[in-house]
Amino acid sequence: MKKMRKLLKNEKGLTLIELLAVIVILAIVAAIAVPAIGNIIENSRVGAIKADAQNAMAGAQLYFTENEDQNTVTVEKLVTDGFLEDAASLEAAKTTTTITKVTSGGGNTINGTGSAGGMTVKFNDATNAEISDHKNSNRDNTGKVVASEGTTSTGE
Numbered sequence: 230m231k232k233m234r235k236l237l238k239n240e241k242g243l244t245l246i247e248l249l250a251v252i253v254i255l256a257i258v259a260a261i262a263v264p265a266i267g268n269i270i271e272n273s274r275v276g277a278i279k280a281d282a283q284n285a286m287a288g289a290q291l292y293f294t295e296n297e298d299q300n301t302v303t304v305e306k307l308v309t310d311g312f313l314e315d316a317a318s319l320e321a322a323k324t325t326t327t328i329t330k331v332t333s334g335g336g337n338t339i340n341g342t343g344s345a346g347g348m349t350v351k352f353n354d355a356t357n358a359e360i361s362d363h364k365n366s367n368r369d370n371t372g373k374v375v376a377s378e379g380t381t382s383t384g385e
Contacts, residue, residue: 289328
């Protein structure tokens with residue numbers, strides 16, 4: 230009998246209060262982490278769209294080198310002619326997204342829209358430098374690069 234009492238006294242475990250405290254702490258951590266992770270995902274989608282636009286601009290530079298008489302090209306033409314593997318996030322607006330050759334030193338510009346996973350980025354005659362300088366978390370509705378939630382199917 231004495232051995233049984235000693236075993237019961239030495240039994241260790243968590244009380245109900247301790248379990249509730251752990252659950253509350255986990256809930257607080259989850260409440261903080263979930264919105265932060267959502268922002269990271271949105272920002273990465275914006276970054277992917279911007280990267281696709283920069284790839285299109287690089288393909289357009291090759292296109293303009295081979296076709297010196299051309300001043301504008303659509304993303305669709307770049308894909309068709311093999312200067313771009315695919316339109317990626319610019320796919321929905323590939324017929325209206327255009328890259329314009331700039332001969333006076335500022336770099337080529339892109340005008341159109343890219344969409345990925347509920348995020349849309351509009352490019353308003355943006356240069357490669359302006360695309361790079363745009364912060365992925367910026368949701369300002371003005372400027373040459375405009376990121377927002379929601380998708381569009383045209384380049385307007």
